Amino acid sequence: MSGTVTFTAPLSQGFGYGIILGLGFAFALLMIFITWALKRYQNEVQTSEMFSTAGRSVKSGLVAAAVVSSWTWAATLLQSSSVAYKYGISGPFFYASGATVQILLFATLAIELKRRAPNAHTFLEVIHARYGTTVHVVFIVFCLMTNILVTAMLLTGGSAVMAALTGVSTPAACFLFPIGVVLYTIFGGIKATFITDYLHTVVILVVIFLFAFSAYATNAQLGSPGKVYDALVLAAKAHPVDGNAEGSYLTMRSKEGGIFWIINLIGNFGTVFLDNGYYNKAIAASPVHAFPGYVIGGLCWFAIPWLCASTLGISALVLEGPQRLSAPDVSAGLVLPFGAVRLLGYSGAVATTIMIFMAVTSAFSAQLIAVSSIWTYDIYQAYIEPSAKGKKLVWISHISCIVYSIIMAGFATGLYYAGVGMGYLYLLMGVIISSAVFPGAMTLLWKGQNWIAAAASPPLGLAVSLIAWLVTTKTQYGVFNVDTTGANYPMLAGNVAALLSPMVFVPFFTYVFGPQNYDYKSMRAIRKVDDTDVAVDAHVDLEQIPGETDPSQQETDEEMRKLNKAAFYARTLTIFMALSMLILWPIPMYGTSYVFSKKFFTGWIVVGILWLFCTLFGVVIFPLYEGRESIARVVRMMGLDLMGRKPTFHEGRKTDDLQSGAGTPAEQIEEKGKEALA
Numbered sequence: 137m138s139g140t141v142t143f144t145a146p147l148s149q150g151f152g153y154g155i156i157l158g159l160g161f162a163f164a165l166l167m168i169f170i171t172w173a174l175k176r177y178q179n180e181v182q183t184s185e186m187f188s189t190a191g192r193s194v195k196s197g198l199v200a201a202a203v204v205s206s207w208t209w210a211a212t213l214l215q216s217s218s219v220a221y222k223y224g225i226s227g228p229f230f231y232a233s234g235a236t237v238q239i240l241l242f243a244t245l246a247i248e249l250k251r252r253a254p255n256a257h258t259f260l261e262v263i264h265a266r267y268g269t270t271v272h273v274v275f276i277v278f279c280l281m282t283n284i285l286v287t288a289m290l291l292t293g294g295s296a297v298m299a300a301l302t303g304v305s306t307p308a309a310c311f312l313f314p315i316g317v318v319l320y321t322i323f324g325g326i327k328a329t330f331i332t333d334y335l336h337t338v339v340i341l342v343v344i345f346l347f348a349f350s351a352y353a354t355n356a357q358l359g360s361p362g363k364v365y366d367a368l369v370l371a372a373k374a375h376p377v378d379g380n381a382e383g384s385y386l387t388m389r390s391k392e393g394g395i396f397w398i399i400n401l402i403g404n405f406g407t408v409f410l411d412n413g414y415y416n417k418a419i420a421a422s423p424v425h426a427f428p429g430y431v432i433g434g435l436c437w438f439a440i441p442w443l444c445a446s447t448l449g450i451s452a453l454v455l456e457g458p459q460r461l462s463a464p465d466v467s468a469g470l471v472l473p474f475g476a477v478r479l480l481g482y483s484g485a486v487a488t489t490i491m492i493f494m495a496v497t498s499a500f501s502a503q504l505i506a507v508s509s510i511w512t513y514d515i516y517q518a519y520i521e522p523s524a525k526g527k528k529l530v531w532i533s534h535i536s537c538i539v540y541s542i543i544m545a546g547f548a549t550g551l552y553y554a555g556v557g558m559g560y561l562y563l564l565m566g567v568i569i570s571s572a573v574f575p576g577a578m579t580l581l582w583k584g585q586n587w588i589a590a591a592a593s594p595p596l597g598l599a600v601s602l603i604a605w606l607v608t609t610k611t612q613y614g615v616f617n618v619d620t621t622g623a624n625y626p627m628l629a630g631n632v633a634a635l636l637s638p639m640v641f642v643p644f645f646t647y648v649f650g651p652q653n654y655d656y657k658s659m660r661a662i663r664k665v666d667d668t669d670v671a672v673d674a675h676v677d678l679e680q681i682p683g684e685t686d687p688s689q690q691e692t693d694e695e696m697r698k699l700n701k702a703a704f705y706a707r708t709l710t711i712f713m714a715l716s717m718l719i720l721w722p723i724p725m726y727g728t729s730y731v732f733s734k735k736f737f738t739g740w741i742v743v744g745i746l747w748l749f750c751t752l753f754g755v756v757i758f759p760l761y762e763g764r765e766s767i768a769r770v771v772r773m774m775g776l777d778l779m780g781r782k783p784t785f786h787e788g789r790k791t792d793d794l795q796s797g798a799g800t801p802a803e804q805i806e807e808k809g810k811e812a813l814a
Contacts, residue, residue, distance in 0.1 A: 145299075145300060145301055145302055145303040146301060146477050146481075146482060146485040147301050147302040147303075147482075147485050147486065147489065148302060148303070149302055149303045149304055151302055151486075151489070152298050152301065152302025152303065152304035152309075152489065153302075153304060153308075153312070155298075155302075155489050155490065155493050156298065156304070156309060156312045156313060156316075156493065157312060157315070157316070159316065159490075159493055159497075160312075160313075160315055160316020160317065160319070160497065161315075161316050161319070162316075163316055163317075163320050163332055163335075163497070164316050164319035164320040164323070166320070166332075167319075167320035167323050167324040167331070167332065168320075168323050170324065170331060171323050171324045173770065173774070176773075176777075177769075177770045177773045177774070194330060194417075194420045194421050194422060194425065194429075195421075195422055195425045195429075195759075195762045195763075196421070196425040196426075196428040196429040196432060196762070197429075197432075197754075197755070197758040197759030197760075197761070197762040197763075198330050198334060198429075198759045198762070198763070199417055199420075199421045199425060199426065199428075199429025199430065199432075199433065200428075200429045200430075200432035200433035200436060200754055200755050200758070200759075201330075201333055201334045201337050201433070201755040201756070201759050202329065202330050202333040202334070202417050202433070202502075203239060203414075203417060203429065203430060203433030203434070203437065204333075204337050204433050204436050204437045204440070204751070204755045205332075205333035205334070205336050205337045205340075205498040205499070206329075206333060206413060206414070206417070206498065206499050206502040207235070207239060207408075207433070207437050207499075208336075208337070208340055208437065208440055208441075208495050208498070208499070209286070209289070209290055209495055209496070209498075209499035210289060210290050210293030210294045210297075210469065210492065210495050210496050210499070210558060211289050211293060211469075211558060211562050212231075212235075212440065212441050212444075212495065213440075213441070213444055213445075213472055213491065213492065213495055214293050214297065214469030214471070214472050214492075214558060215231065215293075215469065215558065215559060215562050216228055216231040216232070216441035216442075216444060216445035216449065217444065217445045217448045217449035217452070217469075217471045217472040217475065218449065218466050218467070218469060218471045218472075218559060219231055219393065219396055219445070219449070220445040220446060220448075220449025220450055220453070220471070221449045221450075221452050221453050221461070221466060221471040221475075222377075222392070222393075222466065223377060223380065223385075223390045223392060223393035223396070224368070224372075224377060224380060224384065224385025224386060224387065224390065224393075224450075224453075225368075225385060225386055225387070225388070225446065225450070225732065225737070225740070226380075226387065226388045226389075226390040226393040226394075226726075227390075227393055227396070227445060227449065228441060228442045228443075228444075228445035228446045228449065229388065229442060229722065230390075230393050230394070230396055230397035230400065230722075231396075231400060231441050231442075231445060232438045232439075232440075232441045232442040232445075233397075233438070233717040233718060233721070233722060234397050234398075234400035234401040234404060235400060235401075235404045235437075235441070236434050236435070236437060236438045236717060237401065237713075237714045237717055237718060238404045238405050238407075238408040238409065239408060239430060239433060239434035239437060240430070240431060240434040240435075240709075240710045240713045240714060241710050241714060242408050242409065242414060242418075242430055242434075243426070243427050243430035243431050243434070243706045243709075243710050244581075244706045244707055244710055245409070245418075245577060245580055245581075246414075246415075246418035246421070246426040246427060246429075246430050246706075247426060247427050247706045248580040248581060249262065249415060249418055249419065249426075249580060250418065250419075250421075250423045250426055252580055252656050252659045252660065253265065253659040253660065253662050254423070254660070255660075255662045255663055256419060256659070256662050257419065257509055257512075257513045258412050258415060258416070258419075258509050258510055258513050258514055259279070259412055259415040259576070260272060260275055260276055260279060260412065260510060260513075260514040261513055261514060261518075261662055262579060262580065262659055262662075263275045263576075263579055263590075264514065264518060265658040265659045265661065265662055266579055266587075266654060266656075266658060266659060267579075267587040267590050267591070268587060270587065270591050271587050271590045271591045272514065272518070274572075274590075274591050274594055274595065275572060275576065275590075275594070276510065276514055276515070278410055278569055278571075278572040278576075278594055279410050279411070279412055279506075279510060279572075280507070280510065281568055281569055282406060282407060282410040282411050282565075282569045283411065283412070283413075283503050283506055283507050283510075284544065284547070285407075285561060285564075285565045285568065285569065286407055286411060286499070286503055286565075287500065287503045287540075287544045287548075288544065288547060288548050288551060288561055289558050289561045289562060289565075290313075290496050290499055290500050290503070291309075291310045291313060291314075291496070291500075291544060291545065291548035292310075292468075292548050292551055292552060292556070292557055292558045292561065293468075293469045293492075293496070293557075293558035294309065294313060294492055294493070294495070294496035295307075295309035295310045295313065295548065295552070296468040296469055296470065296552075296557065296558065297469060297470065297472070297473050297488070297489075297492045298489065298492070298493075300468075300470050300473050301473050301477075301485050301488060301489050302489065306549075306552050307549040307552065310545045310548040310549045310552070311545040311549070313496055313497065313500065313545075314500060314541035314542075314544070314545055316497065317497045317500045317501050317504065317541075318504065318537050318538055318541050320332060320501070321501050321504045321505065321537055322534045322537055322538075329498075329501045329502055329505055330417075330420070332497070332498060332501060333498050333501075333502075334755075334756075334759060336494040336495070336497070336498035337498075337755050337756065338756055339490065339491065339494050340440070340491055340494050340495060341440075341748065341751065341752055341755075341756065343487045343488075343490065343491040344440065344443060344444050344447070344491075344748065345748065346480075346487055347444070347447045347448055347451075347476065347479060347480070347484070347487070348443055348447045348744075348745055348748070350479055350480055351364065351447045351448075351450075351451050351479055352364065352447070352741055352745070355479060355480075357455060358451070358454070358455075358479075361734075361737055361738040361741045361742075362734055362738065364450060364454065364737075364741075365386070365732075365734045365737045365738070366734075367454035367455075368384075368385045368386055368450065368453070368454060369384075369386070370454075371385060371453055371454055372384045372385050372386070374458075375460070377390065377392075378391075378392070379391030379392050379393075380393075381729035381730075381731055382729075382731055384731050385450075385453065386731050386732040386737060387729065387730060387731045387732065388722060388725035388726045388730065389725075389726050389727075389728075389729040389730070392624055394726065395624045395625070395628050396624065397722075398628060398631070398632070399563055399566060399624070399627050399628055399631050401718075402566045402570055402631040402632060402634070402635045403562070403563070403565045403566030403567075403570065403631055404566075405566070405570055405573045405635060406565060406566055406568075406569035406570040406572070406573055406634075407565060407569070409573045409576055409577060410569055410572055410573060410576060411503075411506060412506040412507075412509060412510055413502040413503060413505060413506035416502070416505055416506055416509060417429075417502075418430070427705065427706045431706075431709060431710070431713075432754050432755070432758075433754075433755070434713075435713075435750075435754070436750065436751040436754040436755050437751070438717075438747065439744060439747035439748040439750070439751045440748070440751065442744050442747070443741075443744040443745060443747070443748050444472075446740075446741065446744055447475075448471070448472045448475035448476055448479070449471055449472070449475060450475075451475035451476075451478060451479045452471045452472070452474045452475030452478060453475075455475070455478035455479065456474070456478065461474060464555075464557070466559070467557045467558075467559035467560060467622075468557040468558065468559065469557070469558050469559065472488065472492075473485065473488045473492075476488040504537045504540065504541065507536060507537075507540045508532075508533040508534075508536040508537050508540070509533070511532065511533075511536040511540075512529050512532045512533045512536065513529075516529070516532050517529065555618055556618060559622070560618060560622045563622060563624075563627040563631075564622070564627065564630075566627075566630070566631035566634055566635065567601045567602065567605050567627065567630035567631055567634055568598065568601075568634075569634075570597075570601070570631065570634035570635040571593065571594045571595075571596070571597025571598045571600070571601060571634045571635070571637060571638050572593075572594035572597070572638075573635060573638075574593070574635070574638040574639055574642060575589060575590045575593045575594060575638055575642055578590075578642060583651075583652065583653055583654040583655070583656070584646055584651035584652060584653065584654075585642060585646055585651075585652060585654075586645065586646050586649055586650065586651060586652040587652070588645045588646075588649050589641065589642045589643075589644075589645035589646045589649075590642075592641065592645055593637075593638040593641040593642050593645065594638065596637070596638075596641055597633070597634055597637040597638045597641065598634065600633045600634070600637040601630045601631070601633040601634035601637070602630065603633075604629040604630050604632070604633035605621070605626050605627065605629055605630025605633075606621070606626070607629075608625055608626040608628075608629040608630070609621050609623070609626040612625055612626065
């Protein structure tokens, strides 16, 4: 290694601003049109329930697509490529497995949430119903810290890539990214998140396929797994990896990679289990579709960071030449754009710009819904105006989206000037938030946990994690700065202390002060918002709006029977999948210090590509199949509109949302068309 390479922007500033603003406004216009169409053809008026829960009728395919899109944020693509660059082929797997397990395990919580609190709008409402104000306030703080950290990573990582590829000002990117997202989220609510998540996922998968086929099939310099393998062997000779078996990039035995794996695993428990956005999606799901949606989403998501990083992180590594990327550039997430430009030149830069825009904006929309629902239901309605009706709550949701975006744009800009990048925040997040994971999960899973354990464990765990993090930094390095506090061992100590210390605090406080023996009745007592004022203003019967009517006792009993069955499957399947990804697959390869042969490496890459094809089916084709009848019905009604024949509905007819797939049978559509003509 003879120095570091300087990353120069291959695209113009005009192109960068055009992508950020142009695509942002294009999605906003699309969402305005879709919102109008859903109101006209599906009776989906933007009530507070529709804004935050989408009528609780979304089916598994679209839930899976939304999970994949929300979890494919800037860090997914950028951080996974960075660890591939640093540790070799183990990095993408450690990132993917360390962040898939949480989604799979969350399926169990999603089912429990639907069983215990069918009318909840947020996870924090459940906390409030069980424990009261003190614990509620504690978890509001930790959940908002989670949203703030995730949003900061989105903006810092996304703006760094935009600045590197187009020369766009980083502070400008931080403030411009949210504009289009705020517009379409305000117009469409969580429904906008689901629809745009689907569209974003399609684009991201196409771009990853483009890069993968280039690196492993068509590229002039690489073009096959065998050539990439040979290049990795040469790269290991030029700059062997300290702590890797034989210094190779072609092994799962990586000391620093293993440390990252643990940090990644622990930190992502917080960003899933404490991010209200994932509970929002579970709440929006039709009761029996939450479990399959999260399982399909988790399994489909695995292939995205695995193949993306195994392509672009590795391409950056083998195509860089004698000069290497600097450590700050690697931490900022510039490995992916660097690899894309070296692989495909100008077109690689364009594809990366679009892909990162999609990853940032889709996840940012989910954060807006998460924060706005917390502010609306857990702060405003809970403590400021408990009697507020739907119209006021919709207005509060809109205002909170705008205010939060402005605050976070300023915060991300401050982090940029402080020299804190996405990589640092990614490692830090577990230290800050993971102490609330265990007591939060036990709220739904264990009736014994008392309010003292739930209230005291998160702040005590945070104190322990901060002490472990800073003491390890001082012991190892003697000074405190971004480099030393962001090193692997201090971050490892802080993350482990954050997740595990509450496992001591919770049973201690529970049994010292007495178990609660909770009966879950107060959770079931949570009620929907009164949206009659919104329906009156929209001149629509509230009974016709999806999700506004309560199910009959018979429907409730049938749903509960299905949920109880799904709960058993959820626990069994998620535990098996977690053990497979954390122990059965990686540990034998790590323990034996196996260095990949050329044939094994080829098979490894082929499996990744095939898995991404399965992802394409699971989150692109399957949602369309589920929604085929509703899509056909809406298209037919649009056709009637274009012919000047306004479609009508029977009084009191219940409609499912466009994404739910629960459409009217073809014969009934024909009947409705005849009535419309009459």
